[in-house]
Amino acid sequence: MNEILTFREDKETIEKLNELAKRKMKSRSEIVREAVKEYVTHKLELIEIQKLAAKRYTEGKLSFDELVDILGYEEAKKVAYYKDISEISFAQGLA
Amino acid sequence: MKIVVDTSSLLSIGFMEVLDETFDIAEVYITSIVLKELKEIAGYDDEKSDTAKRIMELVKDGKIKCFHIKDEQFSEYISRNVDAGEASCLALCISETVQFLITDDADAAYSLGRIAMQRGIKIRICVAVLMELVKAGIITGSDAKEKMNKLIQQRGWEGGVLEVLVRKYLEENVS
Numbered sequence: 589m590n591e592i593l594t595f596r597e598d599k600e601t602i603e604k605l606n607e608l609a610k611r612k613m614k615s616r617s618e619i620v621r622e623a624v625k626e627y628v629t630h631k632l633e634l635i636e637i638q639k640l641a642a643k644r645y646t647e648g649k650l651s652f653d654e655l656v657d658i659l660g661y662e663e664a665k666k667v668a669y670y671k672d673i674s675e676i677s678f679a680q681g682l683a
Numbered sequence: 684m685k686i687v688v689d690t691s692s693l694l695s696i697g698f699m700e701v702l703d704e705t706f707d708i709a710e711v712y713i714t715s716i717v718l719k720e721l722k723e724i725a726g727y728d729d730e731k732s733d734t735a736k737r738i739m740e741l742v743k744d745g746k747i748k749c750f751h752i753k754d755e756q757f758s759e760y761i762s763r764n765v766d767a768g769e770a771s772c773l774a775l776c777i778s779e780t781v782q783f784l785i786t787d788d789a790d791a792a793y794s795l796g797r798i799a800m801q802r803g804i805k806i807r808i809c810v811a812v813l814m815e816l817v818k819a820g821i822i823t824g825s826d827a828k829e830k831m832n833k834l835i836q837q838r839g840w841e842g843g844v845l846e847v848l849v850r851k852y853l854e855e856n857v858s
Binding site: 635638639640641642643645646647665666667669670671673674675676677678679680681682 | 684686708709783789790792793796805806807808809810811812814815817818839840841842843844845846847848851852853
C-alpha cells in the first residue's frame, strides 16, 4: 500500500520542479516519486559498497590506496579517520 | 570526568540503554542547540523519538547539563559536513574546558578533527562510553558486545568498521 508523504521545499526548488514537470509532461508528484526512488536506491547501494570497503580496510585486507581507488580520496580519508577514532574509543574508552 | 555529547551519540547511548549508567562515570554536557534537535526528533513518529523524549527528561531533571552557546562562538565551525549542533558542542568543549567530545557523526568528526586536536580535545564515538562502563565494572564485556551488535544494525557504512572492532575488542577479550 502506498503511503502519503508531505514535505516542505523552498520556492526556488518548487519553481524548478514546476519547470521540469512542464518539460517532461509529467505531474510534480511523478517527478518527486522518481527522484526519491532513484536517490534512495543509489544511496543504499553506495552505503553497501562503502560498508564492505570500510570493513575490509579495518580488517587490514585493503590498503589506504586501494580504499581511495574504491571510494575516492575524500571518502577514504573519512573512513580512515572514523576507523582511527573508533579504534581509540574501543581501546582506551575515555582515557 | 566531563564529556560533551552531540545528538547522534546521545541517541546511540540511549539506544544501547546505558544513559543512567553513563552518569556514574561522567558529567554529561550538551548545548541548547542539541536540545532543540532532540525536541525536533521527539516530534517525529519513529523509534528515535522515544529515546529523544527520555533524554529531554534527563535534561529537565538536571542529570544532563545544558549550556547556551552564542552563535559567534561556533558559527566558524559550521560547514557542509558540520551542523550547528555539532559545531556548538565543539565550542562548549572549548568554553568549559572539556576534554572529550563524543560524536557518532563520521562527517562531523572528520571535519572537526584537526581543530579539536589543536585545542587538545579528544574526539570519541559512543563506544568510548560503553568501554568505560566495562572498565568500571558497571556492565560486562558480553553486555557491551550485545549492545554494540544491536547498534551496528542501525548504522550505515560505519557498521562495517564497528563490526570488525567488536570482534577484535569484545569477542577476543570478552570478560
